Amino acid sequence: MRSPPPPDPDPVVVRDESGVRVTVIPVGWVGVRRSHVEFGGPWSLRYAAIAVDRRWAPWLPVNVVLIEHRRGIVLVDTGEAVDQPPGHFGCGDRVQESIYRRYLRLPVRAGADAPARLRALGVAPDAVDTVVLTHLHGDHTGNLPAFARAEVVVGPGEVEGYPGATACRVTGRRLVRPRFEDGGIAGFARSTTLVDDGSVRAVPLPGHTIGHLGVVVDGARPTVIAGDAALSYEQLRRRGTPGVARDRTENRRTQERLDTVARAGGQVVLSHAAPDAP
Ligand SMILES: [Zn+2]
Ligand SMILES: [Zn+2]
Known part of the structure; x- marks a missing residue:
């Protein structure tokens, strides 16, 4: 990948009703090989396929999602940092560090990272009450x-680690580990409340990683922020699996659930795709 990433798109308000505003904010780009974006071959060969794949995929945007609720401000994900000094990715593991350096590009323009873009929207980083990773x-x-x-809300098994996890970045933080004991929402059987009126909740969306989480904003038309369950809306509908997903079967099950929400009129928001217009 020799071409620089495209200009950063503007934030998109995908929902603004009943005192809750949801804004999808692009905060940089990710460049990966095509087999990383999707791998359809024998699952045990996926990492080998990525390792030998010399074809870079088109740049994917990296989004964070800001939920401004009268009872609290929730940010879903934080994007990458502008500065990525030696050791930034590995959490002390040299193999992981070298894999990130070799197989990923994560450019973030100065002044266009998540804290700067929130400030530009009038939200100071210290005003954020909850970060869901x-x-x-x-x-x-x-x-x-x-x-x-x-x-900081982190799903079950994430901090305990797996290849590629930047688990050291949550060390020393006040963690919430959801147990999904707050009943169903938007077609999901289990959830954990994030804002005390129950309208914003974490739900399990396993497959991409062991404890991959989604966030549901309830309403007549629920919004599900679905992270890396798919890397595009087309991939979600087709049940394609990114090559770095941990479990293809679980990932497909998660995609089926998300597609059910979408077909019932709900809104699905992905980390690495421009959002559909509201
Ligand atoms: Zn991602
Ligand atoms: Zn991911």
Whole structure:
């Protein structure tokens, strides 16, 4: 991939009703090989396929999602950081560090990272009450230090680690580990309340990683922020699986659930695709 990433798109308000505004905010780009975006061959060969694949996929946007609710401000994911010094990705593991450096490009323009873009929207990083990390891949966790006051919601098994997890980035933070004991919402059987009126909740969306999370904003037309369950809306409908997903069967099950929400009129928001117009 020799071409620089495209200009950063503007934030998109995908929902603004009943005192809740949801804004999808592009905060950089991710460049990966085509087999990383999707792998359809024998599942045990997926990492080998990515390792030998010399074809870069088109740049994918990296989005964070801001939920402004009268009872609290929730940010879903934090994007990567502008500065990526040696050791930034590996969490002390040199193999992981070299894999990130070799197989991923995560450019973020100065002044266009998540903290700067929130400030431009009038939201100070310290005003964020809760950061939900859909999972611990680097492009979702890089700016966590900027949101120092927030509690951090991380799914089951994520902090315990897996290849590619930037788990060290949550060390020392006030963590919430959802147990999904708050009943169903928007077709999901289990959830954990994030804002005390129950209208914003975390739900399990396993498959991409062990504890991959989604966030549901309830309403006549629910919004599901679905992280990396798919890398495009077309891939979601087709049940294609990114080559870095942990479990293809679980990922497909998660995609089926999301597609059911979409077909019932709900709105699905992905981390690496421009949002559909509201
Ligand atoms: Zn990911
Ligand atoms: Zn991602």
